[in-house]
Amino acid sequence: MYITQLSVFVENKTGRLSEILDELTAHNINIRALSMADTEKYGILRMIVDDTLKAEEVLKASGVIVKNTPVIAIDIDDTPGGLGAVIAKLSANDVAVEYLYAFLAKDAPHAKVVLKVNNTTKAEELLK
Amino acid sequence: MAQYYDKQIETMPREELVKLQSERLVWQVKRTYENVECFRKRMDEMGLKPEDIKGVEDLHRLPFSYKSDLRDYYPYGLFATPLSDIKRVHASSGTTGKRIVVGYTEKDLDMWGECVARIFTGAGIGKDDIVQVSFGYGLFTGGFGLHAGAEKVGALVIPMSSGNTALQIQTMIDFGATAICCTPSYALYIGEEVEKLGVKDQLKLKVGIFGAEPWSEEMRLQIEDKLGIKALDIYGLSEVLGPGVSYECPEQAGMHVCEDNFIAEIIDPDTGKVLPYGEKGELVFTSLTKEGFPVIRYRTRDICSLNVEPCKCGRTHLRMNKPQGRTDDMLIIRGVNVFPSQIEEVLLKVSGGNITPNYQIVVDRVNNNDTFDVNVEMSEAFFADEIKSIEKTEKLISEQLRSMLGIGAKVHLVNPNTITRSEGKAKRVIDKRKI
Numbered sequence: 001m002y003i004t005q006l007s008v009f010v011e012n013k014t015g016r017l018s019e020i021l022d023e024l025t026a027h028n029i030n031i032r033a034l035s036m037a038d039t040e041k042y043g044i045l046r047m048i049v050d051d052t053l054k055a056e057e058v059l060k061a062s063g064v065i066v067k068n069t070p071v072i073a074i075d076i077d078d079t080p081g082g083l084g085a086v087i088a089k090l091s092a093n094d095v096a097v098e099y100l101y102a103f104l105a106k107d108a109p110h111a112k113v114v115l116k117v118n119n120t121t122k123a124e125e126l127l128k
Numbered sequence: 129m130a131q132y133y134d135k136q137i138e139t140m141p142r143e144e145l146v147k148l149q150s151e152r153l154v155w156q157v158k159r160t161y162e163n164v165e166c167f168r169k170r171m172d173e174m175g176l177k178p179e180d181i182k183g184v185e186d187l188h189r190l191p192f193s194y195k196s197d198l199r200d201y202y203p204y205g206l207f208a209t210p211l212s213d214i215k216r217v218h219a220s221s222g223t224t225g226k227r228i229v230v231g232y233t234e235k236d237l238d239m240w241g242e243c244v245a246r247i248f249t250g251a252g253i254g255k256d257d258i259v260q261v262s263f264g265y266g267l268f269t270g271g272f273g274l275h276a277g278a279e280k281v282g283a284l285v286i287p288m289s290s291g292n293t294a295l296q297i298q299t300m301i302d303f304g305a306t307a308i309c310c311t312p313s314y315a316l317y318i319g320e321e322v323e324k325l326g327v328k329d330q331l332k333l334k335v336g337i338f339g340a341e342p343w344s345e346e347m348r349l350q351i352e353d354k355l356g357i358k359a360l361d362i363y364g365l366s367e368v369l370g371p372g373v374s375y376e377c378p379e380q381a382g383m384h385v386c387e388d389n390f391i392a393e394i395i396d397p398d399t400g401k402v403l404p405y406g407e408k409g410e411l412v413f414t415s416l417t418k419e420g421f422p423v424i425r426y427r428t429r430d431i432c433s434l435n436v437e438p439c440k441c442g443r444t445h446l447r448m449n450k451p452q453g454r455t456d457d458m459l460i461i462r463g464v465n466v467f468p469s470q471i472e473e474v475l476l477k478v479s480g481g482n483i484t485p486n487y488q489i490v491v492d493r494v495n496n497n498d499t500f501d502v503n504v505e506m507s508e509a510f511f512a513d514e515i516k517s518i519e520k521t522e523k524l525i526s527e528q529l530r531s532m533l534g535i536g537a538k539v540h541l542v543n544p545n546t547i548t549r550s551e552g553k554a555k556r557v558i559d560k561r562k563i
């Protein structure tokens with residue numbers, strides 16, 4: 001399933017991350033998945049939220065640099081090799097995974113995985 | 129002991145000197161008018177004819193010239209001789225991406241060497257000496273300028289160029305250098321390394337000639353102490369000549385302007401009015417003898433004052449004190465001229481947009497080395513979902529800055545709206561150096 005992820009620039013300064021999260025909480029935005037990619041100097045906070053448009057607006061208004069990116073969210077069988085099979089299928093069809101992160105959704109029997117690929121349309125097609 | 133390189137000129141009574149300047153000024157104005165379009169246009173606009181200039185007393189009537197002229201007439205448009213008579217060019221950074229280019233005829237190069245020779249002779253450096261030139265050689269005027277002066281006095285020259293401190297020190301010891309020429313901050317750095325290595329007693333240095341960046345009296349004392357030398361200041365800018373426009377005699381009480389070749393004026397930078405000797409204002413130079421690239425009333429943007437009192441050394445040429453600031457926002461970092469506008473240009477180019485990202489230049493001096501950091505606020509244009517593309521942007525900015533400025537800067541992408549603003553305007557430069 002194709003969904004929209006928000007990516008936020010975070011300079012690695014104490015408190016910056018919680019400021020961003022507090023801003024979302026204050027506007028009743030629920031974060032469903034979250035991942036942080038970082039270097040010594042800065043990081044990129046990636047989030048799936050329940051109201052993407054509102055979150056983007058709120059963050060921009062508070063002076064945060066935010067970008068939305070199409071990603072794929074899929075259910076993975078809670079069995080060994082479940083994720084491996086998905087990635088193998090994608091790479092066999094020349095779709096490269098740039099990054100991924102997993103999360104457990106409430107009321108769902110499966111683990112969910114967010115995949116950023118170089119060809120979202122094709123990946124969606126393959127994983128139908 | 130030979131105290132002067134050219135006694136007749138250096139100790140010429142002022143009356144005679146002014147007469148010489150007047151003759152040369154009349155000649156220079158006439159030929160510059162005939163050969164340089166930029167100057168001719170300005171004269172015409174003011175309704176001035178070369179014949180109206182009869183001597184130094186008429187200097188104040190002439191139009192000013194500016195660094196931007198070098199950009200507007202890039203590369204050869206301000207040369208006053210055919211290109212076939214130009215024997216060398218030098219270049220330095222302009223206020224924007226384009227370098228500024230200056231040219232020298234054979235006679236100009238000779239004159240330059242003679243100006244620099246005066247500081248060497250004054251310092252007691254002659255044919256029995258070994259001079260290590262640790263200024264950069266290349267388009268920068270430092271290396272070649274000092275080299276020429278050292279050759280004029282008949283010294284043995286070691287054309288070291290800058291960098292590799294360990295090798296610099298080893299060479300000084302092995303080759304028996306008696307004089308060193310470089311930027312003062314590099315001299316202090318070398319001095320500290322010498323101290324660490326404990327090799328001061330193996331040095332034969334007597335004199336150091338330093339320039340191309342501002343330095344304090346305190347730095348002078350430190351350098352003199354660490355290297356066991358007398359440290360002298362040399363001043364110049366490539367638009368006017370390069371190092372050697374003025375220089376310190378052993379009295380260390382101001383820099384004698386080579387007045388047979390250059391007229392110095394101090395003006396009020398706002399009104400352009402000439403100020404009397406002793407008053408602080410913008411330094412303006414007119415080159416009297418330079419053939420290839422003459423300047424008439426060139427605005428240096430350096431702030432200082434002139435002292436016409438006789439010097440204990442016997443030289444009659446007036447002295448300028450160390451420049452005490454700038455009328456523009458130029459920074460000198462590791463001896464290189466840096467303008468915030470150059471950084472703006474790079475950022476604009478990299479962001480590919482019409483709006484310059486907010487940025488701040490932070491300069492400091494750590495262990496006698498200038499540090500140079502550029503903080504850039506993250507913007508939509510620079511942001512990407514992946515670390516590697518942000519790193520690529522950072523690297524691209526660094527590379528572009530290096531190719532624009534010739535020196536490296538550390539680039540940091542920072543949170544938006546975190547760069548200090550005062551009255552809505554971002555503070556572009558933070559210079560923490562205590563000079």
Ligand SMILES: [Zn+2]
Nearest residue numbers: 377379439441
């Ligand atoms: Zn003197």
